[in-house]
Amino acid sequence: GAVVSQHPSWVICKSGTSVKIECRSLDFQATTMFWYRQFPKQSLMLMATSNEGSKATYEQGVEKDKFLINHASLTLSTLTVTSAHPEDSSFYICSAPWFAGKINEQFFGPGTRLTVL
Amino acid sequence: DAKTTQPTSMDCAEGRAANLPCNHSTISGNEYVYWYRQIHSQGPQYIIHGLKNNETNEMASLIITEDRKSSTLILPHATLRDTAVYYCIAHGSSNTGKLIFGQGTTLQVKP
Numbered sequence: 001g002a003v004v005s006q007h008p009s010w011v012i013c014k015s016g017t018s019v020k021i022e023c024r025s026l027d028f029q030a031t032t033m034f035w036y037r038q039f040p041k042q043s044l045m046l047m048a049t050s051n052e053g054s055k056a057t058y059e060q061g062v063e064k065d066k067f068l069i070n071h072a073s074l075t076l077s078t079l080t081v082t083s084a085h086p087e088d089s090s091f092y093i094c095s096a097p098w099f100a101g102k103i104n105e106q107f108f109g110p111g112t113r114l115t116v117l
Numbered sequence: 118d119a120k121t122t123q124p125t126s127m128d129c130a131e132g133r134a135a136n137l138p139c140n141h142s143t144i145s146g147n148e149y150v151y152w153y154r155q156i157h158s159q160g161p162q163y164i165i166h167g168l169k170n171n172e173t174n175e176m177a178s179l180i181i182t183e184d185r186k187s188s189t190l191i192l193p194h195a196t197l198r199d200t201a202v203y204y205c206i207a208h209g210s211s212n213t214g215k216l217i218f219g220q221g222t223t224l225q226v227k228p
Binding site for chain 1: 166
């Protein structure tokens, strides 16, 4: 199957700094990618849809100025957590869909664990 | 996407079949039933999907009732590595592709 990678796999940063997380589709092109956040013992929460060549679409309640998304190419989307605070500590996961007719299958990255001190 | 309801947790003995139920009583005609699982601290993994007919692949079988209001994911011979959270998602073919995850079922496979 297709592979989606994320970098870094984990990061620790100080409060107030910005952190960039990369999501890459390794063997297929993805005009759309999705970013999720997951707190401990909770389900995945969709944050935003990353669109190649256009602005990201954010879910209700997600601050677009805090979580900057850039879909630089057909294989790369980045999520930048700006001015991170301890409450932003979470597991961030990206996914890219693969469409075949009416079927779409999502390929997920391995996730990035962010810890803000 | 239609709402799905799953039991919070289930146990299964290693080597036995694990049957994970999902209710999706408001599913519409163009919505597929997808199953994903998430092993601890990893990204979710696609398992199987179906529309009306039962489906089987190398990982699992999916049984969908005739009225499509519920389905069951079957792991025929559960192993310890199948311990994970299993998510059932009803997803329309015309959707943009974004998935909305519920709470899922935590399956604990025990030796």
